[in-house]
Amino acid sequence: MTAAAGRLAVVGLGPGAESLVTPEAAAALADAGALYGYGPYLDRVPARPGQRKIASDNREERSRAEAALTAAAAGGRVALVSGGDPGVFAMAAAVCEAVEAGPAAFRQVDIVVVPGITAMLAVAARVGAPLGHDFCAINLSDNLKPWELVEARLDAAAGAGFVIALYNPVSRARPWQLGAAFERLRRLLPADTPVVFGRAVSRADERIEIVRLAEAGAGRADMATLVVVGSAETRLVERPGLTPLVYTPRSAGGRTR
Numbered sequence: 001m002t003a004a005a006g007r008l009a010v011v012g013l014g015p016g017a018e019s020l021v022t023p024e025a026a027a028a029l030a031d032a033g034a035l036y037g038y039g040p041y042l043d044r045v046p047a048r049p050g051q052r053k054i055a056s057d058n059r060e061e062r063s064r065a066e067a068a069l070t071a072a073a074a075g076g077r078v079a080l081v082s083g084g085d086p087g088v089f090a091m092a093a094a095v096c097e098a099v100e101a102g103p104a105a106f107r108q109v110d111i112v113v114v115p116g117i118t119a120m121l122a123v124a125a126r127v128g129a130p131l132g133h134d135f136c137a138i139n140l141s142d143n144l145k146p147w148e149l150v151e152a153r154l155d156a157a158a159g160a161g162f163v164i165a166l167y168n169p170v171s172r173a174r175p176w177q178l179g180a181a182f183e184r185l186r187r188l189l190p191a192d193t194p195v196v197f198g199r200a201v202s203r204a205d206e207r208i209e210i211v212r213l214a215e216a217g218a219g220r221a222d223m224a225t226l227v228v229v230g231s232a233e234t235r236l237v238e239r240p241g242l243t244p245l246v247y248t249p250r251s252a253g254g255r256t257r
């Protein structure tokens, strides 16, 4: 028998607002003896007496996952936090990678993934229903994959009529990729395709912008922005005195039921 392994909860904090943290996530956070995560995400979690917070840098996902697994394998009750949903371009996959490659003790840890509201859902909800028909999500970061693969996926997704949610559109180290993505998409989609820039949604500094693809530029986005690029079917409905609705009809290819 090995010593009793502990538990690792991989917890999604949602897009920012406390009201968008699920009760299950709040319970998992309250239950933990140690919290691991990227500093700004840990700052969102109210401090509790007797609970330790171990902050790490943004780019240290794998070593953070290993540290949390090591603490849990030693019997701890550990929570590892992610923004949004932990399974969307976030810590849950880093934990699975660490378990697959790591020591046998990691496989004994009781791992629970607690879902959260991912950024594309929070952004979509602000403007109407841009994800009302088929859509996909692409991480625009080329840290873990070659840029050529991003380009091929952009072409395939736009060519197949998917609405595209772009996570990680820009960073200081990746200033040009979003502009290059818009250039490609302009070749495949109508100039008036709606594009939504949703920044820091549900936080104090939230900003939503809706522009036509023809006017979409990388300068409108930063690291806290999620970009939704419509399909050829996505429409903008003007409403006097109110913000427009952006939506993608549920039907396509001639079906209207």
Ligand code: SAH
Binding pocket: 015, 016, 082, 083, 084, 085, 086, 087, 088, 089, 090, 117, 118, 119, 120, 122, 123, 166, 167, 168, 169, 198, 199, 200, 201, 202, 203, 222, 223, 224, 225, 226, 227
């Ligand atoms: N796991 C997270 C995504 C991590 S990748 C989730 O499910 O939301 C980080 C990217 O998510 C950011 O670059 C941005 O594109 C997006 N993002 C996260 N929080 C956001 C928010 N509150 N508003 C807009 N975009 C957000």
